Amino acid sequence: MLLGLAANRLHHQNEDAALFSFLRACEQGIRELNIGFHAVGRTYDAIAAAEMLKGHKGLVRYPYGREGGLMKLVAEVVGMPGDNRVLDGAIYLIDPVDPSSIFPEALALKRQCVIHGKPFISTAASARDWVEMERIHAGLAPDRQADRLHDYGNQTLALIAHDAMKPAMLDFCERNFALLSRYRRRVGTGTTGQKLNELAWSKGWPADKPWVDRYNSGPLGGDAQIADLVLERRCQRAIFFEDPHVARQHEADIQLLERAVTTVTQEVVCMTSPAVAQRWCDAAVKR
Template identity: 50%
Template sequence: MSFTVAKKLRIGLIANRSHQDAQDSALVQLLRGSRQAITFLQPEFVVVGRTLDAMVMHGLLDICQHVERFPYGRDGGLMKLVSRVVDSDPAKAVDAVIYLIDPVDPSSVFPEAVALKRQCVIHRKPFLATLAGAREWLELEATINGAPADPALNASFALNNEGIALIAHDAMKEKMLALAEKHFSVLDKFAYRYATGTTGGLLNQLAKKIKGEAAGCDWVQPFLSGPLGGDAQLAELVLDRKIRRILFLEDPHVARQHEADIQLLERAARTVTDFAQVFSEVEGADRWLTFLSERSSL
């Protein structure tokens, strides 16, 4: 039986320098480890300068056969990629961005890097900043279109061994509850669910409504609120590899007094880039949870 992908994806691709050069770098692991999914999907990659140089050096263009080169970052390549996120022309716009971020690389906090993530959230496009997140996203996009599952990733989809963090800014809490109710069955498969303050309390109320008072009262383990240090508490669990997936619904339109705490949690995920991942917007999370449910059942 043959399958045809409904729409050829366009994916922005950039990696910080420390994720490019070595033979076992995150860029190399991503493309070689995702060969099956990439071969099936046949996406077009829009690649920023030096990242493409590294792909050539490592002989990776046989995997990524459809490539558009953007300038080096110092020449505006990352700025151009931000423009492609917001472009209304489907022939030019990217559908997702893979930006393999080294948390200690200063370029990851340059204005264009911050804007790239923010515009992905605003325009409801996946922003994948870790090796684990990018590999899972490619795997899910391929398998939902009919590709065989990659057995190398099976262990990470055994959700009864996994932990997930569920976090939402104030303006996004209702959307988090709607997502959790819609996808309750897959979230209920996880061995551990964690949340910051108010979000955790609201999710436990939802669980009690669905599962009953006794079964739902501790469905989520709540930590402190974000401004009081809850993000830092969750970051420790990420660094200890007890939380692989973080669903953090951000409101990109408001200034946040606890911005450093938010960055701390994302930085923790990027520190264990081969393990943890963050999803930041509602439509992408809805799609991800749908596909995650199907992939975990294979």
């Protein structure tokens, strides 16, 4: 398993930063699973200076971002068949106020991960959750330190899908209805929320009780409303099926939600691909 790895300066500038908290929590799992990282220059240097992942042969230094390191990760997510360089996904711990987080290569990294159904992991909580998910799929015992990520009965789940992805969201929720129903609360934007409620009622959910608490549609501010829940630590997981092929008129609202998630990087797990979300559900049931 091989991932790209990058972190904005905020996330490795002190010992409590998100990159280091992720590595401390997951180093054993990284070694157990033999996860390799192609780490962009400054991120690699920070890991080496902190003496983390010492002796891990899977950690490889790539050029600094300004020298094309992040661009190379984008190409490897797509796949470089002649060189047999293919990444299984990318961890990019984003500082939402760092201008480099919206450089073309940063946006392309996420877009290509979504297009190719690979994990794009932008928060420390998501990275922690992903390693635990892969440990479970490998048949390893649950890490009790990750239990807080699976305390569904006390958590809120956001379910959001762009127009072209609404059928995929409905299919996903129907297949995983029992697991998703364990959450204390589910929230969604207008049309998606209504369709999910109709699905739940057809499956026997009480007709006088919404399965999803509906906020406004995305263009009318629903993404902003859910972003506020995230910032108040009242939403712990977001499943956001994005259509990477269509320009959205309310792009700013979508970015607002994404920035909220990365602002509380230690608190919120975010998944943007149906394939990745399904793999999480399968692991959650096993766990």
